Amino acid sequence: MKKLITIMLCILFSSLGFSQEKKNEQKKDTTKLEEVVIKTRRKLSSYRQEKTLSSIDDYLEKSNNVTMIKRGNYAWEPTINNMVSDRLVVTIDGMQIFGACTDKMDPITSYVDVSNLEKVTVGSGQEGTENGHCVGGGIDLQLPTSKFNESGLKTSADLGYETNGNFIATGLDLEYSGQKFFISADGIFRKSENYDAGNNLEVLYSQFRKYNISLQSGYKISENHSVDANIIYDRATDVGYPALPMDVSLAEALITSFTHNYNPEDKALKTLETKLYFNTITHIMDDTKRPDVPIRMDMPGWSDTFGFYSKADVLKGQHHFTFNLNGFYNKSLAEMTMFSNNPNEPDMFMYTWPDIRTLYSGIFVKDDWHFADGKSLSSSVRLGYHTNRIAKEVGVESLQIFHPNIDDQQSRFLMSLASSYNIKKEDSNIAFGLGYGERAPSVSEGYGFFLFNSFDNYDYIGNPNLKNEKALEANFNFSKTYDKFKIGLESSYFYIMDYIIGDIAQNVSSMTIGANGVRVYTALDNASIFDVYVNSSYTISDRFSVNGTVGYNYGRGSNSENLPLIRPFSYFAELNYNKPKFNASLQLDGNGNQSNYSSFYGENETASYAILNLNLGNAFYGEKGRTILKYGIENILDANYSTYADWNNIPRQGRNFYINISYVFP
Numbered sequence: 001m002k003k004l005i006t007i008m009l010c011i012l013f014s015s016l017g018f019s020q021e022k023k024n025e026q027k028k029d030t031t032k033l034e035e036v037v038i039k040t041r042r043k044l045s046s047y048r049q050e051k052t053l054s055s056i057d058d059y060l061e062k063s064n065n066v067t068m069i070k071r072g073n074y075a076w077e078p079t080i081n082n083m084v085s086d087r088l089v090v091t092i093d094g095m096q097i098f099g100a101c102t103d104k105m106d107p108i109t110s111y112v113d114v115s116n117l118e119k120v121t122v123g124s125g126q127e128g129t130e131n132g133h134c135v136g137g138g139i140d141l142q143l144p145t146s147k148f149n150e151s152g153l154k155t156s157a158d159l160g161y162e163t164n165g166n167f168i169a170t171g172l173d174l175e176y177s178g179q180k181f182f183i184s185a186d187g188i189f190r191k192s193e194n195y196d197a198g199n200n201l202e203v204l205y206s207q208f209r210k211y212n213i214s215l216q217s218g219y220k221i222s223e224n225h226s227v228d229a230n231i232i233y234d235r236a237t238d239v240g241y242p243a244l245p246m247d248v249s250l251a252e253a254l255i256t257s258f259t260h261n262y263n264p265e266d267k268a269l270k271t272l273e274t275k276l277y278f279n280t281i282t283h284i285m286d287d288t289k290r291p292d293v294p295i296r297m298d299m300p301g302w303s304d305t306f307g308f309y310s311k312a313d314v315l316k317g318q319h320h321f322t323f324n325l326n327g328f329y330n331k332s333l334a335e336m337t338m339f340s341n342n343p344n345e346p347d348m349f350m351y352t353w354p355d356i357r358t359l360y361s362g363i364f365v366k367d368d369w370h371f372a373d374g375k376s377l378s379s380s381v382r383l384g385y386h387t388n389r390i391a392k393e394v395g396v397e398s399l400q401i402f403h404p405n406i407d408d409q410q411s412r413f414l415m416s417l418a419s420s421y422n423i424k425k426e427d428s429n430i431a432f433g434l435g436y437g438e439r440a441p442s443v444s445e446g447y448g449f450f451l452f453n454s455f456d457n458y459d460y461i462g463n464p465n466l467k468n469e470k471a472l473e474a475n476f477n478f479s480k481t482y483d484k485f486k487i488g489l490e491s492s493y494f495y496i497m498d499y500i501i502g503d504i505a506q507n508v509s510s511m512t513i514g515a516n517g518v519r520v521y522t523a524l525d526n527a528s529i530f531d532v533y534v535n536s537s538y539t540i541s542d543r544f545s546v547n548g549t550v551g552y553n554y555g556r557g558s559n560s561e562n563l564p565l566i567r568p569f570s571y572f573a574e575l576n577y578n579k580p581k582f583n584a585s586l587q588l589d590g591n592g593n594q595s596n597y598s599s600f601y602g603e604n605e606t607a608s609y610a611i612l613n614l615n616l617g618n619a620f621y622g623e624k625g626r627t628i629l630k631y632g633i634e635n636i637l638d639a640n641y642s643t644y645a646d647w648n649n650i651p652r653q654g655r656n657f658y659i660n661i662s663y664v665f666p
Contacts, residue, residue, distance in 0.1 A: 050585075050613070050615040050630065050632065051160065051615075051630050051632075051658060051660050052158065052160075052628060052630050052660045052662050053114070053158055053160035053169045053171070053660045053662075054114070055113070055114070055190075056109050056112060056113065056114060056117075056120070056141070057075075057076040057078075057109060059114070059120065060078055060109065060120065060122070060139070061076075063122055064490065064533045064535070064549060064551060065080055065081050065122075065124055065137070065490075065492070065531065065533075066078060066079065066080055066122060066139075067079045067082070067567055067645050068645065069084070069565065069645045069646075069647060070243070070645060070646050070647060070650065070652075071104075071105065071241050071242075071243040071244055071647040071650075072205070072206055072208070072239070072240055072241040072242055072243060072244070072650070073165065073192055073195055073203075073206040073207070073208060073240070074110070074192075074208040074210070074236065074239050075105055075106055075107060075109075075110035075236070075239070075251070076107070076109075076110075077104050077107045078090065078107060078109055078139060079136070079565065079645075080122065080124060080128070080136045080137035080138075080139070081124060081125065081136050081137055081492055081494065081529060081531060082136075082529050082531065082553055082555055082563070082565065082566050082567055083135065083136030083137070083494075083529070084104075084136075084565065085104065085107055086441075086442040086444070086445060086500070087134060087135045087136035087439065087469070088128070088134050088136045088137055088138060088139065089128060089129070089131055089132035089133065089134040089138040089139075090107070090108040090109065090138070090139045090140075090141075091108070091131045091132065091138070091139070091140050091141070092108065092111075092112055092140075092141045092143070092232075092255060093140070093141065093142050093143040093230075093257065093275075094130075094131050094140060094142075094275065094309050094311070094324075094326070095255070095257060095275070095277045095279065095305075095307060095309075096131070096132060096305055096307050096326075096328040096330070096360075097111065097253075097255065097279050097281070097303075097305060098281075098303045098305060098330050098332060098443070099281065099283070099303060100281040100282060100283035100301035100302050100303040100332070100334065101248075101251075101283045101285065101301055101334075102299070102301060102334050102352050102353060102444060102448060102451045103244060103246070103285065103451070103452075105239075105241060105244070105248055105251070105283065105285065106248075106251050106281065106283050108141075109139070109141065110234075110236070110251065111232070111234045111251075111253040111255065111281070112141055112212070112232060112234065112255075113188050113212040113234070114188075115171055115173065115186040115187070115188045115212065115214065116141075116143060116186070116212065116214045116232055117141055117142060117143060117144075118142050118143060118144040118145065119142050120139065120140070120141055120142065121138075121139070121140045121142060122137065122138075122139055123137055123138045123139075123140075124137045124475065124492060125137055125418070125433075125435050125437070125471075125473045125475060125492060125494070126380070126416050126417065126418035126435030126436070126437045126473060127380075127418060127420070127433075127435075129364065129380065129382045129416045129418070129437065130322070130324055130364050130366070130380075130382075131309075131324070131326065131364075132326075132360075132362070132382075132384075133362070133382060133384055133386075133414045133416055133437065133438060133439050133440070134416075134437060134439055135437045135438070135439050135469060135470075135471035135473075135494070135496060136494075143216070143230055144184070144216065146182065146218040146220075146226050146228050146261060147175075147177045147182045147184075147218070148177060148178070148179060148180060148181075148182055148218070148220050148226070149177050150177060150178055150179050151175075151177045152176065152177065152178075153174075153175070153176050154173075154174075154175045154176075154177075154664075154665065155172075155173065155174055155175075155664075155665040156172075156173045156662065156663065156664040156665065157170075157171070157172050157173070157662070157663050158170065158171040158172075158188070158660070158661070158662045158663075159660070159661045159662075160658065160659065160660040160661070161658070161659055162192075162656055162657070162658040162659075163656060163657040163658070164195050164196055164634075164653050164654060164655065164656035164657075165192040165193050165194060165195035165196070165206070165207075165653070165656075166192070166193045167190070167191070167192040167193075167195075168189075168190070168191050168192075169188065169189065169190045169191075169660075170188070170189050171186065171187060171188035171189070172186065172187055172188075173185075173186040174186070179220070180219060180220040181217075181218070181219055181220070182216075182217065182218050183215075183216070183217040183218075184215075184216050184217075185213075185214070185215045185216075186213070186214055187211065187212065187213045187214075188211065188212050189210070189211040190208070190209070190210045190211070191208070191209045191210075192206075192207055192208055192209075193207050194206045194207050194240070195653050195654075196653070196654050197640050197651035197652065197653065197654050198635070198638045198639045198640025198641065198651065198654040198655075199638065199640050199654065200654065201640065201651065201654075203242050203650065203651060204240070204242060205240030205241060205242045205247055205289070205290075206240050206242050207238060207239075207240045208236060208238065208239040208240065209236065209237050209238050209239075210234070210235070210236040210237075210239075211234075211235055212232070212233070212234045212235075213232070213233045213234075214230070214231065214232045214233070215230070215231045216228060216229070216230045216231075217229055223265075224262060224263055224264055224265065225260070225261070225262055226260075226261045227258070227259065227260050227261070228258075228259050228261070229256075229257070229258050229259075230255075230256065230257045230259075231254075231255070231256050232253070232254075232255040232256075233253070233254055233255075234251075234252070234253045234255075235250070235251070235252045235253075236248070236250070236251040236252075237249065237250055237251075239251060240289075242650050243454065243646070243647035243648040243650040244454055244647070245287065245290070245293075245452075245454060246285045246286065246287045246290070246297070246299065247285070247286065247287065247289055247290070248283065248284065248285055248286075249284050249285075249286050249288075250282060250283070250284045251281075251282075251283050251284075252281070252282045252283075253279065253280070253281045253282075254279065254280050255277075255279040256277060256278050256279065257275055257276065257277035257278075258275070258276050258277075259273060259274065259275045259276075260273070260274045260275075261273050268314050268315055268316050269312060269313075269314050270313045270314065270315055271311075271312065271313045272310070272311070272312045272313075273309075273310070273311045273312075274308070274309070274310040274311075275308060275309050275310075276307075276308050277305075277306070277307050277308070278304075278305070278306050278307075279304070279305050280302070280303070280304045280305075281302065281303040281304075282300070282301075282302055283300065283301045283302075283303075284298070284299070284300045284301075285297075285298070285299040285300070285301075286298055286299070294513040294514070295338050295339065295340070295341060295513060296338070296339040297336060297337065297338050297339070298336070298337045298339075299334065299335070299336045299337075299352070300334070300335060301332075301333065301334035301335075301352075301353065302331075302332075302333050302334070303330065303331070303332050303333075304330070304331045305328055305329070305330045305331075306328065306329045307326070307327060307328030307329070308326065308327055308328075309324060309325065309326035309327075310323075310324070310325045310326070311323065311324045312324075318369060318370050318371055319367055319368070319369050319370075320367070320368040320369075320370075321365070321366065321367050322364070322365070322366040322367075322368075322380075323363070323364070323365055324363065324364040324365075325362075325363050325364075326361070326362060326363075326364075327359075327360055327361035327362070328358075328359075328360050329357070329358070329359050329360075330356075330357070330358040331355065331356070331357055331358075331391075332353050332355075332356045332358070332443045333351070333353055333354075333355045333356075334351070334352045334353035335349065335350065335351050335352060335353075336349070336350055336351075336352050336450075337349050350398070350449065350450070351392055351394060351395050351398070351449065352448060352449050352450065352451055353443055353444070353447060353448065353449075354390050354391070354392040354394065354395020354396070354398065354399075354447060354449065355390070355391035355392040355395065356388055356389070356390060356391070356395075356443050356446075356447050357388070357389045357390075357391050358386070358387070358388050358389075358443070359386075359387045359389075360384060360385070360386050360387070361384065361385055362382060362383060362384025362385065362414070363382070363383055363384075364380065364381070364382040365380065365381055365382075366378070366379070366380035366381075367379050367380070374423060374424040374425055375421075375422070375423050375424075376421075376422045376424075377419065377420070377421055377422075378418075378419070378420045378422065378433075379418065379419040379420075380416075380417070380418045380419075381415075381416065381417050381418075382414075382415070382416040383413075383414070383415055383416075384413070384414040384415075385411070385412075385413055385414075386411070386412045386413075386414055386440045387409065387410070387411045387412075388409065388410045388411075388440070388443075388446060388447070388464070389408060389409045389410075390408045390409075390447060390464075393408075395447065395449070396408050398449055399447065399449065399461075399462065399464060402461050402463075402505075402520060403463060403464060403465055405465070406464045406465060407464075410446070410464055412440050412468055414438045414439065414440060414468065415436070415437075415438055416435075416436065416437040416438065417435060417436045417437070418433060418434070418435040418436075418437075418473075419433060419434055419435075420432065420433030420434075420475075421433070427480065427481045427482075428478075428479065428480045428481065429477070429478070429479045430477070430478045430479075431475075431476070431477040431478075432474075432475070432476050432477075433473075433474070433475045433476075434472075434473065434474055435471075435472070435473035435474075435475070436470070436471070436472055436473070437470070437471050437473070438468045438469065438470050438471075439468065439469050440468060441462075441463070441466045441469070441500055441521070443462075444460070444462060445462055445463070445466060445500050445521045446462045446463065446464050446466060446521075447462040447464060448460055448461065448462040448521075449461060449462065450510075450511040450512070450518075452511075452512040452515060453502075453519075453602075454647070454648060455564075455601075455602045455603075455647060455648065456502075456516070456519075456601055456602025457514070457515055457516045457602065458502065458504070458510070458515060458516050458517055458518060458519045458602075459510045459511050459512050459515050459517070459518045459519070460502050460518075460519050460520070460521065461505070461518060461519070461520045461521065462521055463520060463521040463522060466498070466500060466521060466522075466523060467498045467523060468498065469496065469497070469498050469499060469500050469523070470496070470497045470498060471494050471495065471496045471497070472494070472495045472496075472497075473492065473493070473494050473495075474492070474493045475490075475491065475492040475493075476489070476490070476491050476492075477489070477490045477491075478490075479535075484538060484539040484540075485536070485537070485538045485539075486536065486537045486538075487534070487535070487536045488534070488535045488536070489532070489533070489534050489535075490532070490533050490535070491530075491531065491532040491533070492530070492531055493528070493529070493530045494528070494529040494530075495526060495527075495528055496526060496527045496528070496529065497525070497526050498523040498524075498525075498526075499523055499524040499525075499526060499527035499557060499558075500521060500522075500523050501521070501522070501523070501524060501557070501601070502519030502520065502521055502522070502601075503519055503520060503521075503522040504517060504518070504519055505517070505518045505519060505520045524557045524558045524559055525558040526557075526558045527555065527556065527557040527558065527563055528554075528555065528556055529553075529554070529555045529563065529566070530553065530554045530555070531551065531552065531553045531554070531567075532551065532552050533549055533550070533551040533552075534549065534550050534551075535547070535548070535549045536548055536549075543577055543578060543579055544575070544576065544577055545575075545576045545578075546573070546574065546575050546576070547573075547574050547576070548571070548572060548573040548574065549570075549571065549572045550569070550570070550571045550572075551567070551569070551570045551571070552569055553566050553567040553568070553570075554566065554596070561598060561600045561601070562596050562597060562598040562600075562603075563598060563601075564598045564601040564602065564603050565603075565644065565645060566596065566598075566644070567591070567644060567645070568591050568592050568593065568594040568595070568596070568606070568644055569591065569592035570590070570591045570592070571588075571589075571590055571591075571592075572587070572588070572589050572590075573587070573588045574586070574587045574588075575587075581618060581619045581620070581621075582616075582617065582618050582619075583616070583617045584614070584615065584616045584617075585614075585615045585616075586612070586613070586614055587612065587613040587614075587615070588610060588611075588612055589610070589611050589613065590608065590609055590610035590611065591606075591608060591609060591643055591644070592608050593605070593606070593607060593608040594606040594607075594644045597644070603644075604649070606642060606643060606644045606646075606649070607641070609639060609641035609642075609643070610639070611634075611635045611636075611637070611639050611641070612635070612636040612637055613632065613633065613634045613635065613636065614632050614633045614636060615630070615632040616630070616631055616632050617629060617630045617631075623666075624665070624666065625663055625664050625665045625666050626663075626664050627661065627662070627663050627664075628660075628661070628662040628663075628664075629659070629660070629661055630658075630659070630660040630661075630662075631657075631658065631659040631660070632657075632658060633655065633656070633657055633658075634653065634655070634656040634658065635652075635653060635654055635655050635656060636655065637655075638654045638655040639654070640654065
């Protein structure tokens with residue numbers, strides 16, 4: 001491993017060290033990145049776009065290597081390359097934000113909406129480390145850039161309805177742009193009752209209610225300097241989680257930032273962006289609406305984060321350098337109160353996250369070196385210093401029951417490296433990359449105390465003495481165009497050392513009534529994860545086209561057990577019809593039988609499935625504005641099914657008719 005790291009460092013710094021004076025007009029290579037761009041506010045666009053009012057979760061799931069773990073009808077947890085959120089870095093416009101729920105009911109993606117964003121960037125493996133350390137990849141939910149285009153006042157409105165769950169969504173967007181000042185405000189509201197699975201089977205506790213409001217303003221100080229401020233307020237209430245024993249009465253976030261932008265003219269430094277930010281999250285779990293509960297519990301959690309970053313883009317000859325100096329301070333606190341059914345017995349209270357303080361500072365450097373026509377070498381390094389501290393003394397004492405030799409503070413040095421060689425021709429593209437990455441254990445993995453996991457029915461205890469998890473990565477991408485036919489292959493392999501996962505603790509009693517026992521976070525010597533996808537498309541005529549994808553994934557640990565939540569064989573096919581002002585698509589989406597499931601980690605076999613969807617759209621243009629109409633049927637055959645990523649096999653939605661109307665004023 002040391003030899004491989006040494007070779008990668010040599011490749012990296014040889015790339016950083018060369019400089020050519022010849023001006024290169026090629027754009028930054030994004031072979032390993034997938035971007036979903038919002039053409040107008042609240043209207044993300046991708047080649048599989050169906051509904052203009054889809055959630056962020058719906059859009060992310062269209063990517064090959066992204067899967068969303070569903071515990072209900074709201075707040076799905078993103079995974080990349082079959083790795084859960086602990087192994088990812090998810091940011092909002094480069095800002096570090098950490099959920100406040102010990103049960104992962106509030107992934108970062110749940111605290112924004114499509115109305116807030118301009119694009120979403122997904123980086124696989126070490127390509128996702130620009131904003132932080134990870135082994136699986138990164139997702140950056142990017143806010144709109146400053147606008148001084150003197151377009152005056154613009155307004156748009158959206159309305160959506162779906163029959164399954166009686167779901168409604170409505171939004172309004174206002175924007176004013178002048179020569180030196182702009183301001184935009186938007187809000188969106190979503191509400192759903194319990195949805196029905198196939199055959200009209202109601203899925204209880206799948207309701208939710210959410211609204212999101214954002215405000216952005218900016219001022220142009222000079223031709224080269226501008227500042228902008230952003231505020232996002234997100235609030236969800238009455239959120240049911242049918243796959244879990246508890247629901248959520250409140251999930252609330254306030255996300256704020258202040259940014260300075262410097263864009264010099266005719267200099268090697270092209271942009272310099274510096275941001276200060278603060279965000280606070282409150283999350284409250286409760287079981288008051290569940291009829292049969294052995295003992296009532298309240299489980300609130302809080303997460304506060306202060307941070308900064310300074311990003312610079314520099315063009316020098318044939319090199320495009322990206323620099324990112326960033327840091328943050330986070331406070332994570334969660335507690336549990338168990339209310340006794342006997343009035344003569346006291347209630348029980350404990351900290352499930354004993355006020356963990358995390359301080360991080362790091363630097364990221366990347367060089368895109370275009371050394372010949374169509375050939376480039378992209379290399380990056382991230383170095384960081386990470387410190388955790390347990391602020392509650394009772395937290396130290398509790399964890400010392402299981403780990404006698406621990407301190408209240410743990411510091412780590414983290415490193416990530418990546419290098420990718422790319423060859424682009426007129427009709428083909430090939431890329432090969434290597435990466436090495438490290439991550440620190442998450443707050444739950446390091447310091448969680450009796451966290452119940454309903455997936456395998458065990459209580460979990462953190463382990464502050466865990467080593468950094470480390471991953472070696474290799475990836476390959478190839479695409480070729482033959483006239484009207486295009487085919488591509490993408491594949492990645494991860495060899496993960498000190499793979500963090502729970503192991504059964506013998507002779508330890510669980511805290512949760514009915515739990516199978518207790519697992520303590522430990523580390524396997526290694527684990528391997530592999531995926532491969534074949535994508536193809538064919539243009540039949542000016543009106544008709546087809547595209548499809550098939551994929552295979554594999555994951556296994558050094559203990560000879562299958563890893564949990566590994567996607568089985570999957571496929572997707574789509575027939576498209578397009579003409580001006582109208583489009584339609586018929587989709588077939590399915591998975592094979594999940595035969596390589598992990599019973600050791602609580603999984604059971606998931607049956608194969610296939611569903612049909614029909615999506616249609618119209619555009620209407622008039623003197624007073626334009627209207628976009630999206631409508632269709634999901635799960636046409638009303639199949640009753642669940643996927644490997646549906647927690648405790650909760651069934652997905654049955655047949656659903658939907659309609660989305662967006663009106664944009666001139």
